Amino acid sequence: MGTTGLLVMALAACAGGKGGAAAAPPATRPETPSTSAETPVATPPGGDLKRVLSRMSVEEKVGQLFMPVLYGTAPGTVSGENQARYGAQTPAKVVAKYHLGGVILFPENIRGVEQVASLTNGLQQASRKVPLLIGTDQENGLVSRMGALITTFPGASEVGSTRSTALARSVAEATGQELRALGVNLDFAPVADVNIDPANPVIGKRAFGDQPAEVAKMVAASVKGFKDAKIAATAKHFPGHGDTKTDSHTGLPVIKHTREQWERIDAPPFKAAIAAGVDAVMSAHIVFPKLDPSGDPATLSKPILTGLLRNKLGFKGVISTDALNMEGVRKKYGDGEVAVRAVQAGADLLLMPYDFPKAYNAVLAAVRSGKISERRLDESVTRLLTLKQARGLLPAAPAASAEKAAKVLRSAEHRKLAARVAREAR
Numbered sequence: 001m002g003t004t005g006l007l008v009m010a011l012a013a014c015a016g017g018k019g020g021a022a023a024a025p026p027a028t029r030p031e032t033p034s035t036s037a038e039t040p041v042a043t044p045p046g047g048d049l050k051r052v053l054s055r056m057s058v059e060e061k062v063g064q065l066f067m068p069v070l071y072g073t074a075p076g077t078v079s080g081e082n083q084a085r086y087g088a089q090t091p092a093k094v095v096a097k098y099h100l101g102g103v104i105l106f107p108e109n110i111r112g113v114e115q116v117a118s119l120t121n122g123l124q125q126a127s128r129k130v131p132l133l134i135g136t137d138q139e140n141g142l143v144s145r146m147g148a149l150i151t152t153f154p155g156a157s158e159v160g161s162t163r164s165t166a167l168a169r170s171v172a173e174a175t176g177q178e179l180r181a182l183g184v185n186l187d188f189a190p191v192a193d194v195n196i197d198p199a200n201p202v203i204g205k206r207a208f209g210d211q212p213a214e215v216a217k218m219v220a221a222s223v224k225g226f227k228d229a230k231i232a233a234t235a236k237h238f239p240g241h242g243d244t245k246t247d248s249h250t251g252l253p254v255i256k257h258t259r260e261q262w263e264r265i266d267a268p269p270f271k272a273a274i275a276a277g278v279d280a281v282m283s284a285h286i287v288f289p290k291l292d293p294s295g296d297p298a299t300l301s302k303p304i305l306t307g308l309l310r311n312k313l314g315f316k317g318v319i320s321t322d323a324l325n326m327e328g329v330r331k332k333y334g335d336g337e338v339a340v341r342a343v344q345a346g347a348d349l350l351l352m353p354y355d356f357p358k359a360y361n362a363v364l365a366a367v368r369s370g371k372i373s374e375r376r377l378d379e380s381v382t383r384l385l386t387l388k389q390a391r392g393l394l395p396a397a398p399a400a401s402a403e404k405a406a407k408v409l410r411s412a413e414h415r416k417l418a419a420r421v422a423r424e425a426r
Contacts, residue, residue, distance in 0.1 A: 049385045061381045062364045063099030068356035075122030092126035102133030117400035120183025124397045131397035135186035150178040151414040158425040160208030165221035172222040174414045176229025181408040183400030186232040190222040192269035193242035216272035223276040232391050235273035237284035240266025252328045254287045280318040285328030299329050305346035318383050320349035336362030348380035
């Protein structure tokens with residue numbers, strides 16, 4: 001897909017094998033963010049994140065909100081895709097220029113253990129002040145972005161069919177250990193949707209099952225497993241994507257559950273994830289009229305993200321959007337406005353905007369105009385810094401070692417675990 005391939009494909013973070021790289025928009029010359037003197041963040045004793053925050057410029061704070069699409073299999077290589085979107089900028093230069101909060105890895109990025117370790121280390125080195133969240137969608141099963149590089153574990157539906165929370169926790173921990181060895185520190189998993197529609201085109205076997213209580217137990221166990229591996233977990237797709245016949249990559253699903261049905265069917269796994277200490281919750285590009293009659297997708301809904309997830313369920317961690325390049329969220333608003341509205345709704349992490357420079361500049365302009373208050377911006381950045389600190393990324397992200405990773409990836413113990421799950425799946 002270009003001379004060096006994609007670093008981060010324009011696929012939705014929730015994609016189940018559907019969707020592909022979005023066509024590059026015409027090359028533009030975005031507003032150039034300021035480049036203040038780059039000095040590494042030194043987290044004060046006791047983890048005084050307020051002091052860290054006070055040393056950041058507005059441009060740096062806005063950059064922390066984004067996990068955009070970048071291109072290239074090496075941090076210092078310019079690809080055709082990067083040329084189209086950013087000019088003659090390597091992925092490393094884009095990270096530094098926009099003070100990015102994170103990047104996300106996809107199969108086109110994976111060539112081998114040494115190459116991935118070099119890539120993640122190089123991107124971290126380019127992030128001069130605050131270490132990056134380096135994420136991927138390693139749900140296992142249908143959505144396994146790291147391919148054959150790591151152990152092939154059965155997907156959530158098979159794990160769920162074992163009815164064993166111990167196995168769910170062990171699979172998540174083993175997955176997290178292998179990702180961490182490669183320099184990945186955030187997984188967009190587990191799926192917390194209750195798949196009650198057998199014809200669901202986007203969730204299906206990615207869910208642990210169709211029984212809310214059983215799914216809740218598996219989700220909680222998985223969150224604990226990722227925490228055991230010291231990697232951030234993400235419950236998705238809030239408020240629940242399990243009952244739809246529309247794929248949000250290509251359309252905007254409408255969930256017709258009543259409020260009572262949401263409480264009984266969709267909410268339990270998310271409540272369980274929060275109780276288990278999940279680091280992040282990903283929004284869904286779905287319209288849920290009984291939760292918000294505005295017609296906006298949940299990703300852009302303040303009643304859902306702030307009113308329901310923050311205030312009612314008490315979630316204090318990072319709210320991530322699903323991929324902002326998906327048609328389900330792009331239909332109603334432009335690529336700049338959709339990023340602004342997501343922040344206003346309560347999102348902290350803006351994942352994969354279709355036109356990143358446009359989205360970045362729109363949010364920056366919204367902060368400068370007061371459309372997004374600096375207080376609101378600081379709330380999101382503080383949550384992101386708190387997550388990074390909790391997962392051992394401050395003051396510096398640990399370097400990946402290809403030599404050490406080779407001992408963890410596809411280990412005999414992990415392959416034995418995968419075989420056991422497959423054997424016990426009902």
